Amino acid sequence: MATFIPAVRCQSVTKSYPVGDSEVKALRGVDLEVQPGELMMLVGPSGCGKTTLISVVAGILDQDGGQCEVFGRNFLHMPDKEKLNYRARNIGFVFQAYNLLPTLTAAENVAVPLIINRTPRREALAKANEVLAGVGLGERSDSLPSQLSGGEQQRVAIARALAHGPRLVVCDEPTSALDHETGRRVMELLRGVALAGDRTLIIVTHDERIFDFADRIARMDDGRITRVATPGQEREPS
Amino acid sequence: MYRIALQMLMGDRGKCLGMVMGLTFASLIMTQQPAIFVGLMTRSYSFISDLALPDLWVMDPKVQFVDDIKPLQDTELYRVRGVRGVQWAVPLFKGILKARLANGTFQSCNVIGLDDATLVGGPPVMLQGRLEDLRRSDGVIVDIDGAQDKLAKPSAMPGGQPTPLQVGDTLELNDKRAVVVGIAKVTRTFQSQPVIYTTFTRAVSFAPRERKLLSFVLVKAKPDVAPVDLARQIRAATGMAAYTREQFAELTVDYFLKNTGIPINFGVSVLLGFIVGAAIAGQTFYSFTRENLRQFGVLKAMGASNGTLLKMILLQAALVGSIGYGLGVGLTSLFGYAMRNTILAFKFPWQLLVFSGAGVTLICVFAALLSIRRVIKLEPVVVFQS
Numbered sequence: 001m002a003t004f005i006p007a008v009r010c011q012s013v014t015k016s017y018p019v020g021d022s023e024v025k026a027l028r029g030v031d032l033e034v035q036p037g038e039l040m041m042l043v044g045p046s047g048c049g050k051t052t053l054i055s056v057v058a059g060i061l062d063q064d065g066g067q068c069e070v071f072g073r074n075f076l077h078m079p080d081k082e083k084l085n086y087r088a089r090n091i092g093f094v095f096q097a098y099n100l101l102p103t104l105t106a107a108e109n110v111a112v113p114l115i116i117n118r119t120p121r122r123e124a125l126a127k128a129n130e131v132l133a134g135v136g137l138g139e140r141s142d143s144l145p146s147q148l149s150g151g152e153q154q155r156v157a158i159a160r161a162l163a164h165g166p167r168l169v170v171c172d173e174p175t176s177a178l179d180h181e182t183g184r185r186v187m188e189l190l191r192g193v194a195l196a197g198d199r200t201l202i203i204v205t206h207d208e209r210i211f212d213f214a215d216r217i218a219r220m221d222d223g224r225i226t227r228v229a230t231p232g233q234e235r236e237p238s
Numbered sequence: 239m240y241r242i243a244l245q246m247l248m249g250d251r252g253k254c255l256g257m258v259m260g261l262t263f264a265s266l267i268m269t270q271q272p273a274i275f276v277g278l279m280t281r282s283y284s285f286i287s288d289l290a291l292p293d294l295w296v297m298d299p300k301v302q303f304v305d306d307i308k309p310l311q312d313t314e315l316y317r318v319r320g321v322r323g324v325q326w327a328v329p330l331f332k333g334i335l336k337a338r339l340a341n342g343t344f345q346s347c348n349v350i351g352l353d354d355a356t357l358v359g360g361p362p363v364m365l366q367g368r369l370e371d372l373r374r375s376d377g378v379i380v381d382i383d384g385a386q387d388k389l390a391k392p393s394a395m396p397g398g399q400p401t402p403l404q405v406g407d408t409l410e411l412n413d414k415r416a417v418v419v420g421i422a423k424v425t426r427t428f429q430s431q432p433v434i435y436t437t438f439t440r441a442v443s444f445a446p447r448e449r450k451l452l453s454f455v456l457v458k459a460k461p462d463v464a465p466v467d468l469a470r471q472i473r474a475a476t477g478m479a480a481y482t483r484e485q486f487a488e489l490t491v492d493y494f495l496k497n498t499g500i501p502i503n504f505g506v507s508v509l510l511g512f513i514v515g516a517a518i519a520g521q522t523f524y525s526f527t528r529e530n531l532r533q534f535g536v537l538k539a540m541g542a543s544n545g546t547l548l549k550m551i552l553l554q555a556a557l558v559g560s561i562g563y564g565l566g567v568g569l570t571s572l573f574g575y576a577m578r579n580t581i582l583a584f585k586f587p588w589q590l591l592v593f594s595g596a597g598v599t600l601i602c603v604f605a606a607l608l609s610i611r612r613v614i615k616l617e618p619v620v621v622f623q624s
Contacts, residue, residue, distance in 0.1 A: 051622045054622070055619045055622060058539070060538075060539050060617075060618040060619050060621075061617070061619045081543065084541050084542075084543050085541065087539075087540075087541045088540060088541020088542075089541075093536075093539055093540065093621070095536075095621055095622065096622075099532060099533070099536045099621055101242070101245075101246065101533050101536070102249065102533075103245045103246055103248070103249025103250070104242065104245055108242075108245070112242065112537070112540065113540050113541070115239060115242070116239070116537070116540055116541045116542050116546075117541070121241065172622050
């Protein structure tokens, strides 16, 4: 009988940052489990530790204490090179500020994670065009980011996060820079395209209007997860 | 990834151009100034290079360079001829004499007196007339640059073009008549004075009366005798200094390097070119990287290793370095070509390409190191900061 492995399992994760002579405790023992194919939203006030938590989950920040496993692998136990390769293959990123490379076309931007994973350029661009078509931007593949609207740029960023077929996508405030309608379309895209194939999504957001897209919502406060609930439960008073 | 690196670089045209300009400037200064320096140093021993036939130069042991004339007694010539291994030895006069021009002004000239019998030591290329014409009464051969410039006959009309000295013209050397019987091409000398060739006897008659008038003894070694060994024997037998052509040229260059401010002046120019180039390129490259830190952070977050980013930065530096180096060297070559027939000393040996290439590489490495340090220390978590 196969052992069930969660997409993300965090146990008692702690993280502090030095600020001057003192230190700020960003995570004070976080426990969280996200299942494969699940869309988990992390919500909470500014400075509660959401971004720190997804940075730890994505392997771009080491926690001070506790365990954090992604598909059964603990980044802390990996040599640097293996950690890089694991991240390059298994994790996709969507950023609040899109973070597209301004001198690359939409297709070239989408091809970047494939190229990092050593896919030949021609093949990477073909795949990038395919993914761009999947997010409705097949016609804009040769456009530079500066020639695209905010919503289009975020769709390119989503295509980039998906192009190499990662098993986990972490999104930091993907709709905060977009108007309500564009934000909903981006979420529909994430829900429809990104979750296909048992992919797991963790989305950090403040935007309550998109809570309905989540399978579960983890509420954070002061470095701890205070409640994990479905959108329906979230609407009820705790 | 390398293509992405180049696209990042080319995408910021202003900074790319700034870096290329800085490196072009550095490369230009690091080739053009040393080329002039090498040209000047070559001129310092051009008279030695032009005299290809003799193996050895014999002179007073206190002579420090080719223009530092300390005359010998005439009898020294016979002492040299008496040394075993000497095939032949001839006298050479070299001195600065004043030529009186048609308008009454005077021009210092480098007068070379050749052995009357053999005319050994004559100009390397005759443009008009023959070397043997020196045997004609009062005959002198003038170098073409001197004939066209400093010894040219002034125009009768104020502001008019002077007329170049020609075969058949006369001039006065130390109040004595001389007739131009030939025009020669010689390598320009350090002082750029006109060079006048004549026979030894006539040169001595032009020169002010002095007890000793023999400047050098030019020696040919017998076929089975090494010039270096013969030089040693002459030194031992006569007490005079004896050098091969290369040794005498080296002695002359050493004198200029040690006793004039020329190397320091040019060295300062080259150093300034290097520093300014390094400052412009380094600062611009660092600023370019700093502005792209978020992009490097994104690449890092997506799994690009420090090694990959390092190679990307080195490639960017290498590209701007190559373009800047090529432009700088090209501009120096154009400068040299444009100045080829002027008084300016310019010599561009391949070693200068290596020298400036090393300088530009150093600047690029310096510029890249500043940026690499920043990128290596960059935490990818920066991409989540809005």
